[in-house]
Amino acid sequence: MTPHILVFEDEDALATLLQYNLEKEGYKVSVASDGEEGLMQAEEETPDLVLLDWMLPKVSGIEVCRRLRGRPETRNVPIIMLTARGEESDRVRGLDTGADDYLTKPVSMVELTPRIRAVLRRIRPGLADDRVSHGDIIIDRVAHRVKRDGKEVHLGPTEFRLLDYLMQHPGRVFSREQLLDAVWGSDVYVEVRTVDVHVGRLRKALTVTDGLRDPIRTVRSAGYALDLEG
Structure with a gap:
């Protein structure tokens, strides 16, 4: 089964880069340019992992994280937050809200790809390619x-x-x-x-x-x- 990753990212260039590289790694990738659209996509098809930008139009990344954790269907979906906010208090807030991992922009695919595998292996081991x-x-x-x-x-x-x-x-x-x-x-x-x-x-x-x-x-x-x- 191919893991499905839902990417919440409003920067078109970064969203395209993430989608291209993740699809090259063998993942199925969907992209949402704002929080509202992404929540609708998650409701229509539950993803296996979420890459979530902190600063999103319409619904913020923190609020998206709260709502995903509040739904039975998405309560256990792994969430990795991507953000330009690098302060320790922001990282703690993101993790306290329910994120499983946290990466500061600019995002390196060399770092992101192993993090995705590690989170999938830890939280949803059936999807990790061992x-x-x-x-x-x-x-x-x-x-x-x-x-x-x-x-x-x-x-x-x-x-x-x-x-x-x-x-x-x-x-x-x-x-x-x-x-x-x-x-x-x-x-x-x-x-x-x-x-x-x-x-x-x-x-x-x-x-x-x-x-x-x-x-x-x-x-x-x-x-x-x-x-x-x-």
Whole structure:
């Protein structure tokens, strides 16, 4: 079943960007440009997750959150708030109203996509995709196992997270800094060259069987990509 995400966003450019990127990730996406329209859409078809802008025309994001939490049909729908309001008191208010997570604009898809998966996995585990495959590589997040060409691949925790992230965006080139933020976290200080070490370990583990091609492509001065078709 394809998870349905309802996006409340009145900025056309951002709404288009979110819809394009989320559909590319495999989600069904609906967009509402104001709070009133979005509430009507949620009543007609209950979404699996809501991305909710704080500042909306007609009905504010906080009020939308209250109303969604007040309806039996949408009481348990995960809500991630997107807003330019970054003060701690605003974040607390949003979470107290019933939001499950909170992101400050400008929104990074590199950060948003894992947050969506994490919220779905925590609140509606039946919708979270816990098995991902690309080419002959299969990753099972629940069992914490990886197979390539039918054979088990033994990875350390960091290499597992690194592979998981690359498999979510096959073919896309990520800089070392982007991989650091996504895999290690933006609040942890790690040397950039650490990425090279773990990529090397991941490569070695994925090519331990003779004849298997290295699935990780190095792009000079740019970074790394998972590319089994190149």
